[in-house]
Amino acid sequence: INPSMGSILISIVKCEQSYTSFEYLKMKFFRRDHNKMYADINNSIRNFIKSPPDQPDVDRLVKICQNLKNFLRIRQEQIIIYREIPIYFQNVMSENFTDKIEACKEKVGEFKITECMGSLGVGVEKELTILKYLFMGRKAIIEYNLEASVIFLYKVKSLISSWKEICSQQIYSEQKSEETGSTLQAIQAFFIAPDRHVKRGHNSPNHILWLEKFLNNLISKMSLYFMRIFLGRETAMGADVRSLLRRINPDYHSAIRNFRNRHISLVYEITDEPFHENGYNLAGEGSFRFIYSCEDKIPMDHLPKIISIIQENNEKKGASLDKSEPVCVKDQNACYYFIHVEHHVYLVAISERTEKVDSSTMEFITTLARRLDGTE
Structure with missing residues (x-):
């Protein structure tokens, strides 16, 4: 692999490790300067495209660099979206946040990220869709709209499940003791799932775990807000509150009763x-x-x-x-x-x-x- 290209890919891997760990949400004193990190990579990509190496597959490498540049642009927009979440938590009825997510999704389609970046690109599209549906589901619960609440949260649950399946096919840094191979193989595995599946169990990246926690809290909240309706239907089928809450976590109803x-x-x-x-x-x-x-x-x-x-x-x-x-x-x-x-x-x-x-x-x-x- 071309040394310059290898350096670019390794830098992107480091950025991805920082992104999935939510490092950019830490206090400024404790986090790296993400703007500088992404700016440095963009400069490296720009220099590579401007003065490509003299080798047979140079056109393919230039195309990869262009795709990586678009991918980094989407990641920077995602970071802005996550950093603005506290603002929109306080203004739940505003649609500005979901509009901003949708605009970012449109750029994903415009740049053909899912086609060009393999499973990583698919993950980007799923992540944005999940975040959008979570906030739409939250708004539906607050509006006491049971039908919309159930639909949005069910969609999120399905999307997270399929996304985790994609992630289970990837090689992560914590698996180095189990997986051996060249640097090139590790970089390739970052973008394309290997044939042999590596199951990660509950070791999902932090951003997936956070989205799951967000979903579980909304499900628990929905069970509390609509409990009177749910219990009416459960009773009609001969069940009771225990069957309704047996898989709810956190269980707000039990905490209140106790x-x-x-x-x-x-x-x-x-x-x-x-x-x-x-x-x-x-x-x-x-x-x-x-x-x-x-x-x-x-x-x-x-x-x-x-x-x-x-x-x-x-x-x-x-x-x-x-x-x-x-x-x-x-x-x-x-x-x-x-x-x-x-x-x-x-x-x-x-x-x-x-x-x-x-x-x-x-x-x-x-x-x-x-x-x-x-x-x-």
Whole structure:
């Protein structure tokens, strides 16, 4: 292999190791300068194309370099997308993020990355599609759209499964003790799956593991938000909540049931924005719906007080209850713990006894809200 070409490929391998480990998301002090890394490789590719070596397959090498240059451009855009995720977690109803992912996918098609880069290119296309569907699924859950939620999350699960199968056919640096061969063979294996499959078990790259964790959290969240609907269908088939939750991880319902003597519910404030349970938006008291209750009996007798607390806080702050800080309100009959989970969803813990503020309850609902929101 041409030494210059070999140097370019080895540099790209190092960039890929950094990319799949999410190193670019570390604090700036602890991470390498990715802009410089990619700029250096692009300069090397540009010099190679400008002054190609005098050898028989030079046209093929130049074409490979052009494809690598396009691939690096896509990777840089993917890094920008991942770095902007925290922004769009806070603005879930915006479609700017999925539009940005779709624009990147269009460039993948324009550059013919899946055709030119083999299994690596297929992985790029799948990764972008998975990320797009995850955010569309998250939005569908928040809009209480069961059908769309199930469809998007099912698509993600299928895409991750097929992507992991592709990855299982690759040779990774941690397999060096098992696989031997020349540097050229290792570089070739980076782009083209070898004939002999190497199973990686659960040793998937970090970016796949993160996407899987994101998916599992959305599945758990969906099971909680739509539990009343799911249980109705499970009961009709003779099953119960245990069959519904047996493979859910994390199991938010069990965590809630096991937490002290509190009635914990999720309340959805219906507005002009889509709420898909009945196909229309309810008014009055019905515009605040218990979409989840840890007990069979929904605490409807507490609903007037809950609505009053939410509306009073909204009027005082000019916005919804603070998403980061819980609120405790006491009256003669009960103690109410509130936190805003996301958009129009509120987590409410009710203690029938009037008591001093319980710090463990405040901490529990704060942690649960952050996990449901995906920010922890």
